Amino acid sequence: MTRTRPLRAVLLAVGLAAMLTMLLVGAERETPPEGFTNAADLGRFNPANIISDGVFYDTSSMDVAEIQAFLDLKGRNCTAGDLCLSRYGMATYTRSADSRCPRTYTGASRESAASIISKVASACGVNPQVLLVTLQKEMGLVTASSPTTKSYNRAMGYGCPDNTGGTCDATYNGFYNQVYMAARQFKNYQANPTRYGYVAHMNNYIAYYPNRPSCGGRTIYIENQATAGLYNYTPYVPNQASLNAGYGTGDSCSSYGNRNFYSYFTDWFGSTQHSGGASVAEKYLAMGGASSYLGAPTGDVTCTARDGGCLQPYQGGAIYWSQASGAHAVRGGIYAKWAELGYEYSLLGFPTSDETAIPGGYLNLFQGGAIYWSPATGAHFIRGGIYDKWAKQGYETGWLGFPTGDETKIPGGYVSTFQGGAIYFSASTGAWSIRGHVYEAWARQGYEGGPMGFPTSDVRTLPTGEFSVFQGGAIYWSPTGGGHALRGPIYTAWARSGYETGALGMPVGARTSITGGAYQEFAGGSIYESAAHGARIVTNPFRDKWLAAGGTTGVLGFPASDAGRTRTGSFQVFAGGAVYTSSTTAPQIIRGAVYDLWARQGYETGRLGYPITDVQAVAGGEQSDFQGGSIYVSRSTGARWLGTDLAAGLAARGGPGGPLGFPTTDEFTTATGGRAAHLQRGNLYWSAGTGLHNVSGPTYTTWGAQGYENGPLGYPTADATAAPGGTGTVTTFQRGSIYWSEGTGAHSVPAVLDQAWARWGGAAGDLGLPTVDAFRTSAGGGGLVQHFQRGSIYQSAATGARVVRGPIFGAWAATGYEYGFLGLPVSDETALTGGAMSLFQGGGIYWSPAGGAHAIRGRFYDTWAANGYEGGALGYPTSDEYAVSGGRRMDFERGTIDVTNAGRAIVTLR
Template sequence: MTAAGRQARRLVLALLVVLCGAAVVAGLAVPGTTSPALVEAADTSQFRAGNIISDQLFFDGGAMSADEVQTFLQQKNPNCVTPADGTPCLKNARQDTGDKAADSRCPGAYAGARDESASTIIAKVGAACGISQRVLLVILQKEQGLVTASGSNLYARRYREAMGFACPDTAPCRPEYNGFFNQVYSAARQYKNYATDPGNYNTKVGVVNNIRFDTEVSCGSSPVFVENQATAGLYNYTPYQPNAAALAAGRGTGDGCSAYGNRNFWIYYTDWFGSTQVPGAANVTRRWAELGGNTGVLGASQASVVCGLPAGGCYQAYAKGAIYWSPVSGVHHVLYGPVRDKWGATGWEGGWLGWPSGDPVCGLASGGCFQDFERGSVYWSSATGAHTVSGQVRTEWGTTGWEAGRLGYPVRDQGRLPDGRGEVADFQRGSVYWSQASGAHVVLPGAVRDKWAASGWEGGPLGYPLDDTTCGLAGGGCFQTFEKASVYWSSATGAHTVGGQVRDRWGTTGWESGRLGYPVGDQTTLLDGAGAFVEFQRGSVYSSAATGARIVLPGAVRDRWAAGGWERGPLGMPTGDTTCGLAGDGCLQEFQTASVYWSQATGAYTVSGQVRTEWGTTGWEAGRLGYPVRDQGRLPDGRGEVADFQRGSVYWSPASGAHVVLPGAVRDKWTALGGEAGTLGYPLGDTTCGPAAGGCAQRFQNSSVYWTASTGAHTVPDAVRTGWVAAGGETGSLGWPVADAVDVAGGRGQLVEFQGGRVYASEATGGHAVSGVLLADFDAAGGPGGGLGLPTADAGRTADGTATFQHFEGGSLYRTAAGVTTVPAAVRTVWSRSGWEHGPLGYPSGPATTGTSGVLTQPFAGGTVYVTAAGGHAVSTAFGAAVAAVQGTTPLGLPTSDARSLAAGGSFQTFENGSVYASPATGA
């Protein structure tokens, strides 16, 4: 069909629209028939001049079967009326058909048959030529209204010219193409002609075509970029596009410049079969148009859009690439070349990269290209080839500046690591490693990476990197932190591992810029497995769960620890850092079982436990004792320990505790007596010196030692010391001891001579001082070996001030102005019952005597005390006179009871041979 013929025929069609109104345009029933109205669905504002229908729908030769076409015809025109001339309704039309051999246009042969139905002809032609049966039905309707024609509007010419093929407007239709079958087959084949030889026709795909609105030139035209072959074919068949008025009219009539053929095709198809577009196909062709079509970056199309790909996607191949679309990724083009080839090698859109998510970008550093896909990207340069990179690895690479940054282009595909936990991408100047636990981090080539590699990469003891390789440290060093340790390197030290508590502690010193410097050896697990250590340029860090991480500096302290066997020796692990700058520029370090202290003057020695604690109370090395001068050691008795210091010692045992022993006469005395193994035992207190006479003292387990320059050093047993302290100690009247303790009273007691007296002590009596005039009286009475025995109380003064007295085991001494009187213990007992000197007896008035009968008698100012084996009793002077008056020639004998009071001032007392009663009224 020529263009001129098509233009003329357009006038006829327009006239038909005017004369028949909506009956043709919208498929409304013709007056006089009962055909139902079409349901309006198409919105002409959605009409796209450059893509009227997708290739997939237009060239789908399997869109409908004969039965489906027949059902469609019955549904669209169920009440069709046969006209008077007998022309059948399309649903009832039948004719004989001839054979059609297959060719390049219609690759399927058509096998003719007698009396074939119109629906069968439509279905078979569509299948043979690859034109949708739906398209054929729509053209039959838009050209002749055959689908819905009925009654008087249905006549034979509509069948002869069914598709309007070879029917120029300026001449009759060519008879060789008349007939329903001829029209349908020839029209279908013509659309394949347009597709097979597109260069032979006016409207072409992939370029801008000036398409007129009407046959009249004055109606004008507009440029239309034709996106697909189906649309180009429609314009080559009916070479006009609807103007704005035609589209605004919907199914109605526009203006004098309106053409309706292609509008009506779009309306009928949309109303009857839904969208003229396959989801995605229109996106593909539209994107091609945006890229310039045939003259753009992709060039001419090489095939129709193909849909039904994974995820419901579509693609179309072009001379220089392809366009891909999916509902999730959108529409993007891919250029032929190494990026596309790499994508293809992964399985195209069905592979792990998925669909393109961005367009190709070239002009990168060194002329490279890249393209993003759903699950990764492909980067290419002439130097490296095309390689994949994805996920967090790609993101981390991006932080370095992509291909223009320090890593450059990828040199191999990103891949899974052997442990199955992570991935790696190698670049021109480094790598990026990733795992779920560690994230993605840069590893630069060099000594740090080499060290990691030597340990077994990510599968070794270091694990995955936790941060990027960092250089520019002190001395030009580098480091990188991994899951279980870090690697530090400098040209002076090499690359070494450091981790855990050791690394953290090192960090507190200022890392490699701090006092320890770089590690010079790898972190090493201790032999017992309980800890680790790292040697640094200027020290070490040792760590264990029990002790934490501690710094050990080189020097005498470390040497002392090493000499003992390091952490396996008696000191164990360090529990504190090496600390220097002590008094005299000394150093110390604490270990699990002891501390090591050093000074230039003394050397390095150990001190521990309560000995160390006690030393601390003196002010440590800056205190009165100074530094240790030898290791703390066990004493020969096996019960205690000692540490000797510059100016003294500290002794300890579980029973005595830890105490300071200062050099001097006290220590010398203790030593002379056998030290801790001698009679004194371990010290119970520190050596103390004070202002009193410039003396010193120290308590020991079994005695004390007191010293002054004038008296010397002497022992004072505890019991004696108690009595001495009660008398005022060295500042009291007794003063300082002038001799060691000696045994007295047959070994029952002890005596210490003091400057102002003595103190006697025993377990039974305690310690009591005897001094002054009473001491002379005591000595005169025979001392502790005499009748008095040991003192049981300190000396005292009677309340009236008449006498000074002191009690002893065998009696008491009472001294008055008249002299001293001894009161034996038995007499004292009776006297005490009567109230001592405050009672009726008063003070003793003479010495005690023992008669031939063995009776002990002692006179008092107010009576006499008689003591026999049966007991002792006093007879007052007054009662004694009464007794003398009444006893006559019969002696009453000795008293057997004390006098007792009676009523009315009376009293009585019993004697060996009777009793005496006396009262003021009756006498005795």
């Protein structure tokens, strides 16, 4: 073969005539190496486009390891030892980058032929496959069985002009020089496309054989720069005889350089326009050719597929190739499905595997997914996140089985259905599988378009059923409760309780809307949701009590908390109150002002303890009883509490609807350790020594004026009772009593006076009721005085308590009472024959109906006594003592007594 040598570049610029005078050089092989068989279809040889620019300048087609493997394979018959190209090595030197080879070639002390080819291709930007083919067509080095040093010196035919008779310029000897300079020359052609004999994108006359004008040639419109470069390097075009001969010899006008370039490249690397043609052929042969399930070809290899891909149809399917995917066969139902989707232009792209038998069917992998086929389901594609999820589930041998539908776009994502369920995908959730009862329950919710949205977990098995999580909640299923959706605050509350292992267990009902909120039933209770209080769990013992009270429409309304624990019991708060229970008390409702007051008392840890009744309606208000007392509420009094003793006392007196009414104060502790509370119409007081008693009305006012329980009377020892004689009431205290009547008011009778009063019959006796409270007197060293309706009682430590009444009291008053000369009484009024008398510290007062009451003292008293008092000769006094000449005198019924100034007493009888 002949070609234009690099040293003739200037001559080529002179014109085609000079070029045609060059001589053939024997460097190029006229025939292929022994054993070569023609596989390339030279009927497809296009002289206008022998190789595309894209393929010619593609440096990524092979790396150094692939080149070495290629040389090992093609040179396997070489017997020349280290002169075999696969084993050849030499020292190289560094060449700086320039405009033709824009990357620096870094030399090494010894490099393999594969390394040199790879590094030159990278440095100069030429396809290493082009360099390998050129080595073969020039000197046959790739497949040579016994190459020589001379073969390496002129490996690429560079510097060997046709007109030198085969003599090469020694300057360019050596394998490294040859490969580098040839690659650089191709880049020269590219950098100066119009300076050489053949120019792309115009008509060029190209001879069939150099130096034989009689052989003629043909005008060719060269379509690209790579083809122009091949003609500039080897300036002739094969005639038809050359093409018809394959790798063989044509006629006398046949040339072979560019024919062989096309043939080698096509046989070794596939299409010169695309790199997949050979891969398709190799795949077909590797599968067994026509004896495989593909059968005979029904068309040629074409490289018009997407992204420069190639394909060939066969009786039983097709083989597709692309740079990214390699060559793979598709057939049958899988092929039909792929065709339906749009072949390699579909979202699946090119196949990345052959059809593969799997249990129950077949599959083909593609760039964008896979197609699976079974007799029961047909062929369906699966891809992306859905495919990955299905793979994790065990592919077709997992519980999902084969796909039963193609991936389908749905609002917000995609779905693929399978024999055992489905997989749903969205960008925000990823891909998750769903099946069975959970799938059915989700369908009732509206699938992904319903409130649950897309699944965010696979269906998971529980000891009691199964569940799956979704964007909007979760769906749980059990054999006894069925499948139910959980979402929103109700789901959150259920999760807080411990999911299905908590107190509530599995759901047994759907979420149900009610006025003001919603609820959902569970095996162990309920969850109720409201805008004001969120979702709250209600379980027994609270649920039954709450429902009996009307549930959400009753007095308690929606729950406002989950159940809580106390040290000895539990509770639950509702919008309208709470329910409390303990180990010793049943659940009871507490609400409103009762609840508020109980809370201020310390709830169940306060002195009232747990409630033992619900809040109950009573006349005029409400009442709730507790372990330690009761709370009472009315509009006018508010909420007040009483301890056990006072509450029992109020209950015994008719409760808050009785005569005492509602408490107006809480129970309080007195300064002396007792307890008390004020009520609307009474006052309850308790002490350990006296028990519980009521003090009310004017009696309470009088007692209070004296200092209540801290005063002289102390605590009450009885409630008010009818006073003897039915003229009023009496309330007894530790140290006295208070008597009341409409006419006298309420007045206390101290204990020290009470005995004396009792001697006279008390309230029903001669003295009647007290008309004033007892008061103190300073006479006689201090004592007490109290006036009654018909007399008075005077008391001192020296005299005791003595009754003074009637005319005697009048006569004593005339003397100045206890501050007069008589002083305090030392005896009660005493009945005498025909009259009465009272003795005093300074004398006495005697009374008779006829003579009236008169005081007698001193010498008068002693003289009268000596004469027998009122039973003697003188009888009763009829006057007080009065002054007379020389002394003083007293008149008696039957005489007089005179006491002289000298102290002598004289009795005169009439």
